[in-house]
Amino acid sequence: MLAYLVRRLLVMIPMMLIASFLMFVVISFSGDPLAELKTMQPPPPPEVLHAMAVKLRLDQPLLDRYWMWLSGLFVGDFGPSIHNIDIGAELVKRLGVSLRLLALGIVLAFLMAVAASVIGAVLQFSWADHIISFVAVAMISMPVFWLALQLKRLAISINQELGFRLLYTSGDGAGMTASTPWDRVLLLIGVLALPTIALSMQAFGTWSRYGRVALIDALNSEYVKLARAKGLSETRVVLAHGLRTSLAPMLTVVAAGGAGILGESVVTETVFQWRGMGDLLVTGIQNNDVYVVLGWLLVAGLIIMVFNLIADILYAVLDPRIRYER
Amino acid sequence: MNIRLHGLTTILSALVVLTAPTAVLAQDNLVTGELITTVNSGTPGKGGEVTFTVTRDITNWNVTSALGNNAVVRTVTLPIVPSAFMVQPDFTLKMNTDLLESAELTSTDPQTVVYRIREDAVWSDGVPITGDDFIYFWKTQNRRDCPECLINASYGHDFIETLEQDETGKVVTATFSEPFVGWQGLFMFLYPAHLAEKHGDIAESYNNFLSNEVPAWSGGPYMVESFDPGQLVTLVPNPKWYGEKGPYLDKLKFRIITDSTQQLTALENGEVDVIYPQGATQDMVEQAAGLDYLGIDFQMNPAANWYFMGLNSKAGPMSDIALRKAVLTAIDAGDLKAKTADPYLRNWPHMGSVMFLPNEAGYADRRGARGYGTGDVEKAKGILSEAGYKLSGGSLLDPSGKPVSTLRLGFPPGYPAANDMARLITGYIAPLGLKTDLLTGPNAHADYLLSGNFDLYLNYFSQQVFPAVKAGQIFLRDALQNYFGFNDPKIEEIIGKALAASSIEESAAILSEADELAMDYAALFPIYQLPTALIYKEAILNLRDNPNQLGPAYNTAEWGLAE
Numbered sequence: 107m108l109a110y111l112v113r114r115l116l117v118m119i120p121m122m123l124i125a126s127f128l129m130f131v132v133i134s135f136s137g138d139p140l141a142e143l144k145t146m147q148p149p150p151p152p153e154v155l156h157a158m159a160v161k162l163r164l165d166q167p168l169l170d171r172y173w174m175w176l177s178g179l180f181v182g183d184f185g186p187s188i189h190n191i192d193i194g195a196e197l198v199k200r201l202g203v204s205l206r207l208l209a210l211g212i213v214l215a216f217l218m219a220v221a222a223s224v225i226g227a228v229l230q231f232s233w234a235d236h237i238i239s240f241v242a243v244a245m246i247s248m249p250v251f252w253l254a255l256q257l258k259r260l261a262i263s264i265n266q267e268l269g270f271r272l273l274y275t276s277g278d279g280a281g282m283t284a285s286t287p288w289d290r291v292l293l294l295i296g297v298l299a300l301p302t303i304a305l306s307m308q309a310f311g312t313w314s315r316y317g318r319v320a321l322i323d324a325l326n327s328e329y330v331k332l333a334r335a336k337g338l339s340e341t342r343v344v345l346a347h348g349l350r351t352s353l354a355p356m357l358t359v360v361a362a363g364g365a366g367i368l369g370e371s372v373v374t375e376t377v378f379q380w381r382g383m384g385d386l387l388v389t390g391i392q393n394n395d396v397y398v399v400l401g402w403l404l405v406a407g408l409i410i411m412v413f414n415l416i417a418d419i420l421y422a423v424l425d426p427r428i429r430y431e432r
Numbered sequence: 433m434n435i436r437l438h439g440l441t442t443i444l445s446a447l448v449v450l451t452a453p454t455a456v457l458a459q460d461n462l463v464t465g466e467l468i469t470t471v472n473s474g475t476p477g478k479g480g481e482v483t484f485t486v487t488r489d490i491t492n493w494n495v496t497s498a499l500g501n502n503a504v505v506r507t508v509t510l511p512i513v514p515s516a517f518m519v520q521p522d523f524t525l526k527m528n529t530d531l532l533e534s535a536e537l538t539s540t541d542p543q544t545v546v547y548r549i550r551e552d553a554v555w556s557d558g559v560p561i562t563g564d565d566f567i568y569f570w571k572t573q574n575r576r577d578c579p580e581c582l583i584n585a586s587y588g589h590d591f592i593e594t595l596e597q598d599e600t601g602k603v604v605t606a607t608f609s610e611p612f613v614g615w616q617g618l619f620m621f622l623y624p625a626h627l628a629e630k631h632g633d634i635a636e637s638y639n640n641f642l643s644n645e646v647p648a649w650s651g652g653p654y655m656v657e658s659f660d661p662g663q664l665v666t667l668v669p670n671p672k673w674y675g676e677k678g679p680y681l682d683k684l685k686f687r688i689i690t691d692s693t694q695q696l697t698a699l700e701n702g703e704v705d706v707i708y709p710q711g712a713t714q715d716m717v718e719q720a721a722g723l724d725y726l727g728i729d730f731q732m733n734p735a736a737n738w739y740f741m742g743l744n745s746k747a748g749p750m751s752d753i754a755l756r757k758a759v760l761t762a763i764d765a766g767d768l769k770a771k772t773a774d775p776y777l778r779n780w781p782h783m784g785s786v787m788f789l790p791n792e793a794g795y796a797d798r799r800g801a802r803g804y805g806t807g808d809v810e811k812a813k814g815i816l817s818e819a820g821y822k823l824s825g826g827s828l829l830d831p832s833g834k835p836v837s838t839l840r841l842g843f844p845p846g847y848p849a850a851n852d853m854a855r856l857i858t859g860y861i862a863p864l865g866l867k868t869d870l871l872t873g874p875n876a877h878a879d880y881l882l883s884g885n886f887d888l889y890l891n892y893f894s895q896q897v898f899p900a901v902k903a904g905q906i907f908l909r910d911a912l913q914n915y916f917g918f919n920d921p922k923i924e925e926i927i928g929k930a931l932a933a934s935s936i937e938e939s940a941a942i943l944s945e946a947d948e949l950a951m952d953y954a955a956l957f958p959i960y961q962l963p964t965a966l967i968y969k970e971a972i973l974n975l976r977d978n979p980n981q982l983g984p985a986y987n988t989a990e991w992g993l994a995e
Contacts, residue, residue: 157580
């Protein structure tokens with residue numbers, strides 16, 4: 107396993123280098139970082155624009171810019187931002203905000219998916235199974251932004267019914283204060299509820315479908331039949347034998363899908379005005395802030411690779427038939 | 433059972449809100465005439481909070497710098513940064529009587545202006561506001577003392593030859609190198625020189641201290657208590673505020689909601705109290721009109737921003753003035769407005785000038801006077817025929833017999849009206865045998881407008897309080913916003929005279945002639961002004977739309993809650 111891990115990590119290095127160069131070239135040609143300044147009314151004087159161009163290294167050849175950026179990464183310098191953002195510090199801060207949302211979203215989606223899988227597999231073709239299947243497919247089909255907007259409308263109605271604001275439609279809670287511990291709990295629930303639900307629903311839909319199929323397969327396997335023949339209780343058969351085996355393919359999907367959720371978080375953070383990684387990408391693109399977008403892609407690329415690695419490792423841990431020694 | 437019914441009611445009510453028809457139109461909330469400077473007046477009580485929504489994060493606090501010059505930084509810093517003059521909602525300039533006792537033009541040759549600062553005007557640390565602050569600001573802006581200062585534009589501070597103060601520091605005398613009609617627009621923002629000098633030389637203090645550090649100082653009614661980047665700026669009263677009125681609020685908050693479509697939802701949910709979205713759309717106005725049951729009111733005005741279509745007279749088919757005039761004649765401006773503005777901005781004014789807004793001295797409908805925007809296709813065909821163009825098989829042939837190339841019609845995304853206008857204009861000029869390629873995208877300005885890779889371009893210009901100053905930015909041959917190739921020495925000469933006029937009225941009268949010539953040049957077609965929408969809880973008093981560059985935050989000292 108260790109050798110496999112080392113091999114995978116070593117393969118990641120040239121992959122990241124190639125990906126980083128391609129990203130750099132594509133983003134460098136994606137637009138003029140000074141376009142917003144040049145079209146201001148009135149535009150700044152030419153010498154100010156020149157100073158900004160020098161600051162952004164636009165006076166340097168492309169390969170030199172790439173090398174300066176790449177070598178800077180090793181000392182924590184992610185390059186200059188047109189808006190004076192310390193990109194490294196900003197990425198760390200934004201990642202923290204996003205991880206809060208992502209972690210909750212993944213946990214919620216996973217727990218719901220496992221529960222739905224068990225019900226769907228054990229009560230196969232029952233009304234409960236049909237309802238869960240319908241909801242799951244509906245969630246897969248529903249664009250995240252649309253679901254998020256509907257949740258907001260619903261939240262406004264709920265708040266109006268309650269007579270106080272329980273649910274918040276924008277912001278991650280920064281700058282909001284609560285006087286008592288109970289108010290703080292309510293505030294936490296209020297700001298987390300809608301974005302977490304919006305983010306988790308699509309993943310829940312997908313994962314629950316995978317989980318149901320995997321669990322049905324497991325429950326029909328020979329070793330489960332043997333377990334039943336040995337007189338084990340159905341609960342133990344399902345949870346200890348069926349579910350454990352079915353978790354292997356499901357966790358692979360979860361790990362791979364976890365990276366996909368990062369993409370959905372861009373939309374969720376925009377709709378709910380969370381200042382996480384998704385918002386950083388959107389504003390970076392809007393401002394043509396090249397090094398911000400590059401930093402984001404680098405971190406996102408790393409996250410995706412790490413999630414894939416985790417998926418492989420989990421697969422081995424959960425399914426004894428799979429080993430990577432050879 | 434009750435819980436189930438309650439939930440069902442909630443879901444149904446949400447669906448009802450989603451599908452409810454709305455029909456209230458903006459003209460009911462259009463603020464007109466003298467009301468524009470007095471609407472929503474009242475005497476507020478002391479205390480309370482107001483949360484105002486802004487549309488982008490603050491990454492630079494210096495509103496006079498290239499990177500800080502945007503509506504959000506202006507809005508958030510207006511309660512902090514003192515100004516010599518303020519642009520009022522009716523587009524007039526009013527001296528800031530909290531800061532100045534007087535500002536007088538004492539001589540015209542050389543032009544000399546004397547500013548007298550009030551004795552009690554101080555910064556939040558108690559240090560008096562003096563000529564040092566005027567001189568520091570002038571040095572950052574005049575392009576001579578600090579070429580490294582990353583300013584947005586000098587706005588005429590470079591016309592000041594010398595700036596001196598008396599021994600008290602409260603009398604400041606500006607002597608101009610040449611007459612400048614826009615002198616009242618100078619010193620719109622003042623920064624504390626005594627703090628700046630502690631942070632390096634002029635360039636260092638301007639580019640770093642004033643730009644990158646959250647202001648811990650104030651010369652206005654409020655000062656910054658805290659800043660959560662990307663989320664919230666909280667202001668509290670400046671304990672050393674020297675003004676006559678206010679501040680009334682305990683806290684004035686600016687919540688950052690970058691997606692303008694989400695601002696209304698936040699207002700409806702009570703998370704914010706005021707929204708001022710950029711580019712009010714029909715959907716937004718109709719939704720706002722439906723929120724009166726929550727005590728939410730709104731004001732609308734024609735903004736200082738006005739839509740135009742520019743024609744590239746420098747290169748391509750539009751370099752022929754006959755074709756330009758024919759295109760402008762074929763466009764049906766009435767239909768264009770009826771289809772893009774009137775559905776929610778009934779009786780919205782036309783723009784008939786490229787140098788004046790309809791409410792400004794000097795304005796006349798010079799567009800209609802030339803037959804532009806009449807949609808008169810036969811007249812347009814006549815212009816083309818006279819110039820040697822021929823219509824053959826549905827295509828237009830130029831005087832040499834070659835087909836006129838498909839016109840590249842660019843426009844930026846994010847303005848639904850511009851998108852609609854592009855399609856409508858395509859239809860208006862089709863009978864002339866002209867076809868268009870519609871070009872847009874997130875980098876439209878850079879890809880098409882700045883690179884000159886267009887024949888027609890839809891966008892908006894922001895008018896300034898001195899039309900001659902704005903005209904100088906667009907119509908001079910080397911002007912940075914002369915995207916459409918104006919090249920008329922006579923226009924330049926007149927603009928020069930208008931800039932040197934002794935009064936705004938005289939300047940406007942002179943500039944009118946340049947407006948006529950610019951219209952004759954037929955490279956810029958004015959359409960109509962964009963709407964502003966100030967949507968707010970009606971309990972907030974003295975909050976009013978200021979549809980110019982300053983926006984509603986021009987009078988935050990007076991904002992307060994009804995008792």
